[in-house]
Amino acid sequence: MRLLLASLFFLTSVFARAADADADVLAHLRPGHPRLLFTDEQLAAALAAAKTDPLRAQLHARLIEVATAELTTTPIKHVLIGPRLLDQSRRALGRVMTCAMAFRLTGDLRFAERAKKELFTAAAFEDWNPSHFLDEAEMSLAFAIGYDWLYAQFSPDERATLKAALLKNSLSFARAAYAAGGPTDKRVWFVTAKHNWNQVCNGGLLAAALALADEEPDLARLVINGARKSLPLAMDAYQPDGAYPEGPGYWGYGTSYNVIAIAELESALGTDFGLSSAPAFDRTALYRLYVQSPAGQAFNYADGGANMGAQAEYTWLADRYHHATALAHSRELIAEALAKKLRNSETDRFAALHAVWFPVLPRADIADAPLDARFRGHAELAIFRSAWHDPRALFIGLKVGRNDVNHAHLDLGSFVLDADGVRWAQDLGPDDYNLPAYFGNKRWTYYRLNNRSHNTLTPGDALQDPKAAAPIVAYESAPARAIAVADLTSAYPGAAKKILRGVALLDRARVLVQDDLTGVKPGTALTSRVLTGARVSLSSDARTATLTQNGRTLRAEILAPAGAKFSSALARPPTAAEKQNNGVTALTAEFSADAPDVRLALLFTPVGDHWPASLPAPTLTALASQP
DSSP states (O other), rough: OOHHHHHHHHHHHHHEEEEHHHOOOTTTTOOSSSSSSOOOHHHHHHHHHHHHHHHHHHHHEEEHHHHHHHTOOOOOOOOTTBBHHHHHHHHHHHHHHHHHHHHHOOOOOOHHHHHHHHHEEETTSOOOTSHHHHHHHHHHHHHHHHHHHHHHOHHHHHHHHHHHHHHHHGGGHHHHHHHHSSSSSGGGGGOOOOSHHHHHHHHHHHHHHHTTTSSSHHHHHHHHHHHHHHHHHGHHHHHHTTTTTHHHHHHHHHHHHHHHHHHHHHHHHHHOGGGGGTGGGGGHHHHHHBBBOOTTTBBSSOOOSOOOOHHHHHHHHHHHHTTTHHHHHHHHHHHHHHHHHHOOOTTGGTTTTHHHHHOOOOTTOOOOOOOOOESSSSSEEEEESSSSSSOOOOOEEEEEEEESSTTSSOOOOOOEETTTTTEEEOOOOOOOOTSSSTTTTGGGGGGGGHHHHSSSSSEETTTOOTTTTEOOOEEEEESEEEEEEEEEEEGTTTOOOOEEEEEEEETTEEEEEEEEEOOOOOOEEEEEEESSSSSSEEESSSEEEEOOOOOTEEEEEEEOTTTEEEEEEOOOOOOOSSOTTTTOOEEEEEEEOOOEEEEEEEEEEEEEETSOSSOOOOOOGGGGOOO
């Protein structure tokens, strides 16, 4: 009912705003420049705020420092990596945005000139690689921001050069993209996509259209109306709880451009036409809050790495939807990034947006969010932790949902596990996108993408069904016991009548991973793998494994069945072209089913002065009986 009401509210909001604006979406276009994201009034407020907020002052200083380092760098070149110009587009975007922001913060013309140098270099390119339209979109945003934020620094001839580049390389695709009957050019297929391509490409084209809206009003109207219809297709992915099907890595990519698109519309037109009311978009900041472990790593399912850091869109979302805990967390992440001077290649290009959407100092009495969370949707997740403000806390994330979403791996039933500031059970993340048919018919042959490299159960040597969907069928959160149970039966068609996997955080101090199978063929080999960067030592009976890493220890024990044993081997892929996973071990618990109904239960316990010296052996109960 809540989801239905939210959807009705969203549609009502969209239609109501559309009725007001359809006569002319440019009726309230902000005159002059800058009009995108960061007006002169907002700049003045930011500069004033920096006088009383040391963290904001530190951020401004860091942006100026980064821009200063860019003064002597060489502009980008039209060089493709595989089919992509994306690396060059992103580098240009980061340089333009950072240097333009540094100019606005200081008035130092050197920064404006460096941004202009990057823009005029890219303006001379023969194209921005429209066959891979993400490249176009990110370059379009670079040009739109540069044109808008530095407008007064360009001569009329320079403006004409930049405008011509935007029209030729970006907005020339608008009519094909937003044609009434659907896209008329295969290169702009993103308009009907339901994933990050939609958000990124619409966001880039919107920026270009709004930057030139007073000069090219008909094109601007076309893009604005087209993006309004297209973006909700991608925003449906957040339903019903705010989780992102493509994982936290692509959450940052798609959501950053989604937020930019909304903020562009609001700053230039005074309205987002109801887009920010899309169901569950108000909850996705909580997904971002929960999906990062106490040790600072992502629960990185799908094609994404484990590194996470400060993200400007996180601040925007937390502030817009009044999530005080997430806003405080975003501020902590900015403070950490500034203290360590870390640079993340995926988020650097948006660093200037931290000055646009800065998390103000929150109240001191903010209550912590619940320790545990469940997220439904195409990615179904259960996330448990032992504490919020302890970097050594225990953290467990279980991933199920659908295998057939964009960037998905065959990872139903997989989990990550952190304790003592160490990631013990890891997701290897993506391989090289330029491997043959990485997104095609060879995808599931690659080790990092299939279930053989994920922390899940595998009957025999079977691959998961790429079209399978596995739901969480039971979930409970209590202080002494938090558990999620997933039904993996469809992941392995014909392997068993029922396959249930349960992951439980016990006593907030240890993790039980239990698999209950019914109707399995006797003699079937069953393996449960854990990929780890730890050094692994097996007991003489191979029923206990001791993992050591960074001076910390984790004990893994087989509780059932009696015949199961551990083995360990390097996590090597089948081909030399794939990433070789140096330093990663596959710890495998294996046994042969001796009856139709079997159970495999593994207990993971961090060891040391931070944890209870002893706890009673857990009682194993049937997963089918969980509430």
